[in-house]
Structures are given as structure tokens and as C-alpha cells.
Amino acid sequence: MREILLLGDDGHLAAQLGKIDGARFAVRPIATVDEASGVPALIVLAAAGPFSASRSLITALKKRFPAVPLLVIGPCDDADKVKAIGAGAADILRPPVPDTDLRRHVVSLADGIEREHEMDDLIKQKNCLKCPLIRETHGYGRFIGSSPAIKKVFAQIEKVRKSSLNVFIHGESGTGKELVARTLHESSAHRDGPFMAINCGAIPEHLLESELFGYEKGAFTGADRPYNGKIIDADGGTLFLDEVSELPLKLQVKLLRFLEERKVTRLGSSRAQEVDVRLVCATNKDLRAMVRGNLFREDLYYRLVVYTIDLPPLRERREDIPLFFAHFLQEREERHEVHITRIEPEVVELLKNYPWPGNVREIINLVDHVLVSAEEGIVTVDALPPYVREPHGTPAERTEAGAPAPWRPRTIEELEKEAIIATLRHFNGNMAETARALGIGRATLYRKMASYHID
Ligand SMILES: Nc1ncnc2c1ncn2[C@@H]1O[C@H](COP(=O)(O)OP(=O)(O)OP(=O)(O)O)[C@@H](O)[C@H]1O
Ligand SMILES: [Mg+2]
Incomplete structure (x- = not known):
């Protein structure tokens, strides 16, 4: 007992x-x-x-x-x-x-203490993976890394995972925000409850309101059956609001009220329903700057950022690059039906020097490229895509010879146009990836491309 x-x-x-x-x-x-x-x-x-x-x-x-x-x-x-x-x-x-x-x-x-032993075992399993590069890994479930920066993130997850505190995750595209949100859920007191994710930037305002807060039958034309909404559906679990910076002002007010009262009233209903959820929000924007620009409510901002986890971009934790590369190689070998036996040291050097604008997601894409290109199970420099083999920096920063070009003043428009072209080129014209890497919506990207005559 x-x-x-x-x-x-x-x-x-x-x-x-x-x-x-x-x-x-x-x-x-x-x-x-x-x-x-x-x-x-x-x-x-x-x-x-x-x-x-x-x-x-x-x-x-x-x-x-x-x-x-x-x-x-x-x-x-x-x-x-x-x-x-x-x-x-x-x-x-x-x-x-x-x-x-x-x-x-x-x-x-x-039961937490017992669970922690399980977590230890998980880490040990990861540590004994065959690949020598991975031996030094410390991980948190599927979330891995060995740099001091990522260890700090592990420690932060460890600190808040059991609490019901709102968590705010900030980081560039592809740094692992969603993975952190899921890891938090899976190791929290709410882990047996649902994990509900909603991308505030991907849904038009009028739909977002009913998606989040639900509605009664007949609340509006087309509402032919009642709908709970994501908040109520997340009761007893975690609600993950991705791209929370895109939440329209009207819904910011409603979210704030929900956080104060912990009650939801579905559209067309007069009855408020109590909901117990752990809220996790993420953004790649500077939400503070948005508050200053009156694009985001200050009172809501302070409610959301009580506990912030900052995910550093990969270029600021280069120690993790070889680890991720080896880890994802090993993880994805099977689906490509190849077995990698050796990675040439030059490859690792090139990878460490590449700026990784798409962060971890970009490494995963590169691994798929490498697994298709590698011959006889050996990863040589030739198996890397050309943009990784070449010296890095934006075209304006380097001349043909690779030396920095002399500085000249340029307008914001010029810089913006250049950034869009370079990013489009990098993602082979993929609009979704480009918009994500630039931290803008797809519609904004189309609009800017039209105004700069980029096709
Ligand atoms: N530390 C990590 N360990 C293992 N996998 C990771 C790690 N960080 C990121 N990933 C993987 O990288 C990919 C991108 O991560 P995720 O989708 O969480 O990024 P994100 O920050 O939400 O990106 P976006 O802002 O574009 O939505 C996912 O496949 C995720 O599993
Ligand atoms: Mg995400």
C-alpha cells in the first residue's frame, strides 16, 4: 500500500x-x-x-x-x-x-517515479543504437539531441511536463515545435487524454471560430448537427494551437475568456461547459513584436507565455547535425531498402557548414535524397545535393570566387525579393516550404511574388 x-x-x-x-x-x-x-x-x-x-x-x-x-x-x-x-x-x-x-x-x-524509470530505459535503448554517432545521444522519447541548447529544452520539458501550466513554444520552421508539443503531452498528467492540434494559420477566420469553440445544431446555415469543437474535444488532454500568431483578434478575445473561465459556450448555445485542458501554443513569429504592433493582444500574450520553450535553429546547435543525420539515416534506411555502412568524414563537415534554413525537417528531406543517391551503402560527397556541396550564403554575400562582395546599400524591397528568390530556389519552387521558411503565409508569398514579378 x-x-x-x-x-x-x-x-x-x-x-x-x-x-x-x-x-x-x-x-x-x-x-x-x-x-x-x-x-x-x-x-x-x-x-x-x-x-x-x-x-x-x-x-x-x-x-x-x-x-x-x-x-x-x-x-x-x-x-x-x-x-x-x-x-x-x-x-x-x-x-x-x-x-x-x-x-x-x-x-x-x-506513478511518476516508475514512469521515469521507463523513460530511462527508452534513453538507454537509444544510446545503444548500432550507429556509433548516436551512442552519445540523450533523448526524450522521439525527441533527440546532444547539444547544450537541446539539453536545456529536455530539462525544460522535464520541468513542466507534469504541470497544467500553459506552455509556449517558439522556434523557426522545422525546429521541432510540434514534436515538443506532442512530447509534452505524452509525458504529462494528461497523457491518457486526447491531443488536439489546430493550425490557426491554415483555417479561415469564420471556420476557425467554430472549429475551436464548436456550435449547436442550427447555430448558422449549414449547422445541421451539433459540433463539439477542438477545445471541448481536448477535454482531459492537450490542446495544441499551432501558429497561434495567426489567431484573429476576435478569437484572441474568446480564447482569453476561455483561459480565464476555463469554460466554453458553443455557438448558438446558452450553456457554458467546463473544460480541463493543458494549452500548448507555438509560433515562428516574434509575438512580442506583434503585441507592439497591436496585432496581438497583450493580455492574451502574457497568459500564453507563462512558460516559454525556445527551440534554437539548427545552425545555432551544429553539434546536433551529425547526430540527426545519422539518426534519420538509420530510421529511414528500411523504407528505401538500403543499408548504409559508411559515411565519409567530408560529408559530415559539409553538413555542419550548411546553414539549414529548413532546420530538422530539411535534414530529413536531405536524408531521403542521400539514401536514394548513395552507392554501395557508402555516403560520399557525391550523394549530397549540389546546394550542400557549394559554399553557402546568399548570392549577394558572395561573389563567383566565394569572397564576400563589397557592401552596398539596398532597399528592404530588394532584400525581400532576393530572399524570396533564394528560398524558392532552395526548395525547388515548393511554395508551401518556401512560405514556411520565410515565415509568411502562402497567400502573402503569392502576392509578393506577383508584385516583384517572380514566376
Ligand atoms: N529534436 C528532434 N528529434 C527528432 N526529430 C525531430 C527533432 N526536431 C524536429 N524533429 C523532426 O523534424 C520534423 C519537423 O519538426 P516539427 O514538425 O515538430 O517542426 P515545427 O517547428 O512544428 O515546424 P513548422 O513551424 O514548420 O510547423 C518532424 O518530422 C520532427 O519529428
Ligand atoms: Mg509545426
Whole structure:
């Protein structure tokens, strides 16, 4: 029987906790930290009054039981959550917590230690992969990397994964934002719930509203059956808002209200429905700059960015390049029916020097090219696409001989046109990839191409 230590409760939570798997957990209420003994599976702190009052208790409990997860239940706002997690709490929930939510958090946190062992095993498996380049890898599920920058991301995931805190992921296209969102979900207290992703940049405004918030039958012409919407569908799980910068202002207001009340009213309905979701947002834009330009609401911005994970571009973590290359080679060998036995060192050097504007996604595409081009299982320089073999930089930065061209003033329009042409060339005219790499919508790309007479 494993023990759940309950501190500061008036009897209310004890009754609620008692309903959770009585065969596995015994609840022991205590009045002060000094009464605690043994090593419980979980500590629940019922924190009455403002959060500031319970902070010292959190610190005291973590000092006494550093390895035992601590769940705080008490009034708090997002800023308090950050502080509580910073002080060592695994999570802090606002009362009243419905039975099902409490069960999910308790079971997941109490079993967390066992789960961590599983995670270790996963990492070990990755470490023993045959390819010597991968031996040094540290990974988090499918999410791998060995640079200090990516290890910091692992540590951040580890820190917030069990909490219900909103997480904001920022990074260039192809740096792994969606993968981080999924990893967070799969290792969170909500992992048994749904993972619902929605790309705010890919759906027109009027559809986005009903996609997110749902509607009742007859709410508008064509609404011939009720629809839950992604937020309600994500209840008990994770809602991933991709390209959140593209959320229209009207929906920003609605999202803010949802985050404040945690309730959704479907279009055409008069009844608000309570929803428990962990919100993860991602963007490749500078959302702060958008706030300054009045394109994004400041109040919503501060709600979203409580905990930010920055994914550095690949060119700023070049140590990861050989690792990714080897990893994806190995992963994709089978589907191409080739077996790579050797990678020439020059190849790795060229890859490390290439700027990777499309980041990890671009490495995956390159690996497919290499697997098709390699002969007799050996990756030579010839198996690389020409743009990787050539010296890098934009055409204006280099002359034919490869030396930097003398500086001359240019207009923003000139630079923009040049960037569009270079990126189009790089992605072989693929509009979607080009727009993504440039950080603009596809419609904007078409418009700009027309105005610069690029075809
Ligand atoms: N650290 C990593 N380990 C393993 N695979 C990764 C890693 N980072 C990215 N990937 C892979 O690279 C590809 C691109 O990642 P993902 O789709 O998450 O990027 P993104 O930041 O969401 O890009 P975009 O902004 O274009 O949507 C995916 O196939 C993903 O699995
Ligand atoms: Mg993405």
C-alpha cells in the first residue's frame, strides 16, 4: 500500500482522495510538516488563502522530501503556478478540482517515479543504437539531441511536463515545435487524454471560430448537427494551437475568456461547459513584436507565455547535425531498402557548414535524397545535393570566387525579393516550404511574388 500524505486539509480533500483506488493508496492527513514520516508516494498540500502564504510550506516539504512529487491545491493564478513549480511543486490546481481530474493527477504523479524509470530505459535503448554517432545521444522519447541548447529544452520539458501550466513554444520552421508539443503531452498528467492540434494559420477566420469553440445544431446555415469543437474535444488532454500568431483578434478575445473561465459556450448555445485542458501554443513569429504592433493582444500574450520553450535553429546547435543525420539515416534506411555502412568524414563537415534554413525537417528531406543517391551503402560527397556541396550564403554575400562582395546599400524591397528568390530556389519552387521558411503565409508569398514579378 502506498501512502498519500495530505497536509492542511479540512476533511474535504481527504474524502475526495479516499475515492481514488483504495487498494493501492492510503491517505494520511497530517496537520504540520513535523508529523510526516516514512516516504510517501505523493504529498498533497491543501493551501487555503493566497499562494504567498503556502510558498514556505512548499519549500519545507521539498526540503524534507526532495524526491516525492508534491501536488498543491489552492487558489492561484498563472504567475503563482510558475512560482509554485519553481519552488518544487509538481503542479498546482485551483479548487474545486473535479474527482476525475484529481484522480488523473494523483495517479500520474504517484506513478511518476516508475514512469521515469521507463523513460530511462527508452534513453538507454537509444544510446545503444548500432550507429556509433548516436551512442552519445540523450533523448526524450522521439525527441533527440546532444547539444547544450537541446539539453536545456529536455530539462525544460522535464520541468513542466507534469504541470497544467500553459506552455509556449517558439522556434523557426522545422525546429521541432510540434514534436515538443506532442512530447509534452505524452509525458504529462494528461497523457491518457486526447491531443488536439489546430493550425490557426491554415483555417479561415469564420471556420476557425467554430472549429475551436464548436456550435449547436442550427447555430448558422449549414449547422445541421451539433459540433463539439477542438477545445471541448481536448477535454482531459492537450490542446495544441499551432501558429497561434495567426489567431484573429476576435478569437484572441474568446480564447482569453476561455483561459480565464476555463469554460466554453458553443455557438448558438446558452450553456457554458467546463473544460480541463493543458494549452500548448507555438509560433515562428516574434509575438512580442506583434503585441507592439497591436496585432496581438497583450493580455492574451502574457497568459500564453507563462512558460516559454525556445527551440534554437539548427545552425545555432551544429553539434546536433551529425547526430540527426545519422539518426534519420538509420530510421529511414528500411523504407528505401538500403543499408548504409559508411559515411565519409567530408560529408559530415559539409553538413555542419550548411546553414539549414529548413532546420530538422530539411535534414530529413536531405536524408531521403542521400539514401536514394548513395552507392554501395557508402555516403560520399557525391550523394549530397549540389546546394550542400557549394559554399553557402546568399548570392549577394558572395561573389563567383566565394569572397564576400563589397557592401552596398539596398532597399528592404530588394532584400525581400532576393530572399524570396533564394528560398524558392532552395526548395525547388515548393511554395508551401518556401512560405514556411520565410515565415509568411502562402497567400502573402503569392502576392509578393506577383508584385516583384517572380514566376
Ligand atoms: N529534436 C528532434 N528529434 C527528432 N526529430 C525531430 C527533432 N526536431 C524536429 N524533429 C523532426 O523534424 C520534423 C519537423 O519538426 P516539427 O514538425 O515538430 O517542426 P515545427 O517547428 O512544428 O515546424 P513548422 O513551424 O514548420 O510547423 C518532424 O518530422 C520532427 O519529428
Ligand atoms: Mg509545426
